[in-house]
Amino acid sequence: MMQGDIQVTVPLDSRTISPTMKGYFERCIDFHTYPAPGLLIGVFMVDYAVELLGAVPGEKLYAVSETNKCAPDPLQVILNCTSGNHRLRIIPIGKFAITVNRPSAEPFTDGIRVFVDPGKIDRYPVIKTWFTNDPSFSKKTMGQHLVDEIFFAGRDILSAEKVRVQVTPKQQWQSARCRVCGETVPEEMLEQGVCRGCGSMAYYERYGAAT
Amino acid sequence: MMQGDIQVTVPLDSRTISPTMKGYFERCIDFHTYPAPGLLIGVFMVDYAVELLGAVPGEKLYAVSETNKCAPDPLQVILNCTSGNHRLRIIPIGKFAITVNRPSAEPFTDGIRVFVDPGKIDRYPVIKTWFTNDPSFSKKTMGQHLVDEIFFAGRDILSAEKVRVQVTPKQQWQSARCRVCGETVPEEMLEQGVCRGCGSMAYYERYGAAT
Structure with missing residues (x-):
């Protein structure tokens, strides 16, 4: 191999x-x-x-x-x-x-x-x-x-x-919308209304729609 | 199912x-x-x-x-x-x-x-x-x-x-020993000489040797 x-x-x-x-x-x-x-x-x-x-x-x-x-x-x-x-x-x-x-x-x-x-x-x-x-x-x-x-x-x-x-219990969560990208995340993952994807964990740059 | x-x-x-x-x-x-x-x-x-x-x-x-x-x-x-x-x-x-x-x-x-x-x-x-x-x-x-x-x-x-x-490149690392448990970790993962397992990421309590 x-x-x-x-x-x-x-x-x-x-x-x-x-x-x-x-x-x-x-x-x-x-x-x-x-x-x-x-x-x-x-x-x-x-x-x-x-x-x-x-x-x-x-x-x-x-x-x-x-x-x-x-x-x-x-x-x-x-x-x-x-x-x-x-x-x-x-x-x-x-x-x-x-x-x-x-x-x-x-x-x-x-x-x-x-x-x-x-x-x-x-x-x-x-x-x-x-x-x-x-x-x-x-x-x-x-x-x-x-x-x-x-x-x-x-x-x-x-x-x-x-x-x-x-033992890590299952967490309760409520859905909330990011004010930048409009996608939804669990509310406690928002950072001042912004999702981590638009905030501290940004890992990509969008350059076009694929569809 | x-x-x-x-x-x-x-x-x-x-x-x-x-x-x-x-x-x-x-x-x-x-x-x-x-x-x-x-x-x-x-x-x-x-x-x-x-x-x-x-x-x-x-x-x-x-x-x-x-x-x-x-x-x-x-x-x-x-x-x-x-x-x-x-x-x-x-x-x-x-x-x-x-x-x-x-x-x-x-x-x-x-x-x-x-x-x-x-x-x-x-x-x-x-x-x-x-x-x-x-x-x-x-x-x-x-x-x-x-x-x-x-x-x-x-x-x-x-x-x-x-x-x-x-793209995340492969990281270089050197082995280092935790001064508490004696196990080895990559050096940059030590926190003042102590591994995260004995420090900030402790997730278990040892209560006996199994072997």
Whole structure:
């Protein structure tokens, strides 16, 4: 498979990979479009977290990804905790870590947090060089070795902890119209009558009607 | 199919739905886990935006969703612009709107923005009641009617515009260790030596080692 501009072999037919895990990897790579190292580690993380939570396949779970790099995708594909269905929160802390928990009517609930443990990667020199973004890492010459080490390590670079997480309730909202563009947004998202799209979060400039 | 606690029929075998669109709907509903109204509208939006951009299936595109409600999922499933592969940005403006554009080496590039047009929903009373979050909307008694109206309307509630969007370059980073938890994050994400997970973005309380 291509990983950026290099060709890598993902050892999905290794004896250590169960058919279930193989299916996870295949679906995640297809969704993400390539076998990114973080994606592969993320599959091991999700599988581990679900096992520690004692959840069964198909059970409705909620998840957090502490980074927007790769890790959200295994949570989306394997657990159906998606960016659009309110079951995935991406909290940009910058860590390769995830949390999973069950639904709860209480304001707090128990969950499992799994993370790449900096104390455990010393045994895996290529993973360490990549994970710490060391200038000596070269995707071109070390990409395949990195994938091999990730599969060799599996859960061995991960740690897990029991955590209590806040449950985020569904918010009530009323529709309001932006006085600049005329489009509607939830009222509490207006900034002095102007939507964020015309205000603090402007990200485009309109230059013509398409229809 | 179940939509929350009500049963709805999604008219995927209607003559107006092409086999390609039917496949989009099925894959999006499967990913999202249920046929949410916003998800169904989102499929029409993505299909429309891609057509206006003149893109072909499988082409590498980038996308923005201006809401975290439903709309990210059709972008992820149909275009493989995912939360984890850097091709989807969710900008929480609060609008049911998306933008798609091609890759570009320039700082700005042309794209297509598609949005649910408040000026076009008057003809669709159930969509209007739902979209404006009017208290008279009842999912239980109007859920099926809403789905039917969404399929009857198709693109008729959407508008599109040509926009110029900023291209976000990949950021360089160096690894640094949080002085509280000892985990590593990109250096610029530290707040006075402490990571956001121990600082401003704390979302969990640790109560035990799981392993």
